[in-house]
Amino acid sequence: MQSVAIIGGGPAGLMAAEAVVQGAGPQGINVDLYDAMPSVGRKFLLAGKGGLNLTHSEPVESFLSRYGKQRRHIEPLLRAFGPDALRAWAEALGIETHVGSSGRVFPAGMKAAPLLRAWLHRLRAAGVNFHTRRRWLGWDQDNALRFVTRDGGEETVHADATVLALGGGSWPQLGSDGAWVPLLAQRGVPLSPLRSSNCGFDVGWSEHFRKRFAGTPVKSVVASLPGHHGAQRVEGEFIVTETGVEGGLIYALSASLRDEIAASGAVTLHLDLAPGRELPRLVEELSQPRGSRSLSSHIQRRIGLKGVKMGLLRELVPATDFADPNRLAAAIKALPLKLIAARPIAEAISSAGGVTFDALDEHLMIRSLPGMFCAGEMLDWEAPTGGYLLTACFATGRAAGLGALRWLREKTASGTGPE
Numbered sequence: 001m002q003s004v005a006i007i008g009g010g011p012a013g014l015m016a017a018e019a020v021v022q023g024a025g026p027q028g029i030n031v032d033l034y035d036a037m038p039s040v041g042r043k044f045l046l047a048g049k050g051g052l053n054l055t056h057s058e059p060v061e062s063f064l065s066r067y068g069k070q071r072r073h074i075e076p077l078l079r080a081f082g083p084d085a086l087r088a089w090a091e092a093l094g095i096e097t098h099v100g101s102s103g104r105v106f107p108a109g110m111k112a113a114p115l116l117r118a119w120l121h122r123l124r125a126a127g128v129n130f131h132t133r134r135r136w137l138g139w140d141q142d143n144a145l146r147f148v149t150r151d152g153g154e155e156t157v158h159a160d161a162t163v164l165a166l167g168g169g170s171w172p173q174l175g176s177d178g179a180w181v182p183l184l185a186q187r188g189v190p191l192s193p194l195r196s197s198n199c200g201f202d203v204g205w206s207e208h209f210r211k212r213f214a215g216t217p218v219k220s221v222v223a224s225l226p227g228h229h230g231a232q233r234v235e236g237e238f239i240v241t242e243t244g245v246e247g248g249l250i251y252a253l254s255a256s257l258r259d260e261i262a263a264s265g266a267v268t269l270h271l272d273l274a275p276g277r278e279l280p281r282l283v284e285e286l287s288q289p290r291g292s293r294s295l296s297s298h299i300q301r302r303i304g305l306k307g308v309k310m311g312l313l314r315e316l317v318p319a320t321d322f323a324d325p326n327r328l329a330a331a332i333k334a335l336p337l338k339l340i341a342a343r344p345i346a347e348a349i350s351s352a353g354g355v356t357f358d359a360l361d362e363h364l365m366i367r368s369l370p371g372m373f374c375a376g377e378m379l380d381w382e383a384p385t386g387g388y389l390l391t392a393c394f395a396t397g398r399a400a401g402l403g404a405l406r407w408l409r410e411k412t413a414s415g416t417g418p419e
């Protein structure tokens with residue numbers, strides 16, 4: 001019987017395994033899934049902790065635009081298995097999905113565990129063999145796959161096709177540690193360096209500000225970032241951290257922020273702390289006599305700014321500007337926040353970079369390593385949070401699994417493969 005090895009048991013690898021077992025003909029195919037960790041799907045389970053955002057319900061055009069430069073590579077895969085197909089798939093597993101107020105799609109109960117449990121049950125019943133605590137080490141001289149086993153020994157496996165779904169480099173304690181990068185680089189596979197995506201950034205707060213505000217959310221702000229293709233504006237909230245900023249609004253801009261820091265050493269984001277209030281109105285309010293009130297209570301009374309927003313003004317605006325209503329109002333509408341470094345990849349929600357699409361054919365097979373397919377976050381694409389990450393992991397996993405099946409069939413048809 002033909003055999004497929006899937007290495008990596010995250011959403012992409014599990015979906016590849018499913019595509020192979022479901023698509024295998026009556027003769028069947030041995031599907032063995034290997035993972036370095038004691039159990040599969042650890043990052044998927046973690047993703048479910050804060051509410052598993054499976055996908056997004058927005059119109060397909062805006063959904064596809066989230067993949068930026070790599071849209072042209074991801075689009076055909078999402079057209080084959082996109083948000084609606086993913087929701088139908090979850091529902092077939094007995095997990096209803098619902099659309100939140102932001103348009104994000106969540107499973108009933110918000111957690112990943114019931115979905116993963118039902119899925120693993122179905123995969124086992126369909127014949128997928130799971131091998132945990134098997135760390136892939138590359139290939140031996142006969143091109144067999146090398147694994148470290150649970151007792152520290154080594155075993156080799158010959159497979160007729162292999163799907164690598166080893167994840168990116170974020171949260172390495174959950175299994176995806178990017179250790180595959182040198183293994184593929186040694187085989188000449190074109191790679192783009194792994195980088196933090198959907199990550200926080202360092203600012204370098206003063207001790208006073210850090211002590212007072214680390215951990216505090218900054219709500220209802222608009223951040224703008226000038227760029228070669230027009231300014232990006234994102235409305236939302238972020239969190240002040242010990243070293244800088246993180247959270248939804250920052251993640252949404254993180255690819256551009258990271259790239260600008262890499263190019264220029266720093267990037268300045270402009271924050272509108274009072275969206276919905278026009279500049280002339282702010283100037284007028286701030287120009288009113290403040291009597292015996294402190295400047296802080298004057299600003300709070302007239303503009304409504306207090307707490308961490310007031311702290312940000314104090315931290316980032318020169319003291320002399322506070323006496324000038326025009327300058328102060330301008331700072332409230334466009335507070336310059338200089339970011340000096342992206343947080344390390346280990347802390348990021350996801351990673352950018354990986355196996356480049358040039359290295360792959362349209363079925364996600366590595367052109368230079370026939371029979372070797374890649375899927376999931378280890379491919380060179382990135383997307384913001386909002387369900388876009390998992391959707392593309394599922395879609396690429398399915399495409400790689402189907403690609404492996406197709407390749408085996410072609411081998412059989414041409415008489416070069418095992419029956």
Ligand SMILES: Cc1cc2nc3c(=O)[nH]c(=O)nc-3n(C[C@H](O)[C@H](O)[C@H](O)COP(=O)(O)OP(=O)(O)OC[C@H]3O[C@@H](n4cnc5c(N)ncnc54)[C@H](O)[C@@H]3O)c2cc1C
Pocket residue numbers: 007008009010011012013034035036037040041042043044046047048051052053054055134135136137165166167168170171174175176177178179180348349350375376377378386387388389390391393
């Ligand atoms: C805190 C957090 C919250 C998130 N929330 C969401 C969300 O709500 N929505 C969303 O769309 N995305 C979310 N994500 C991102 C999403 O979880 C990932 O993009 C997704 O899990 C990647 O899937 P994958 O299958 O490519 O890789 P992974 O899930 O990383 O799986 C890779 C697997 O490969 C195994 N592996 C790695 N190296 C080896 C090796 N050498 N040998 C054997 N096995 C190996 C690992 O053990 C792991 O099981 C979140 C991520 C984090 C960190």
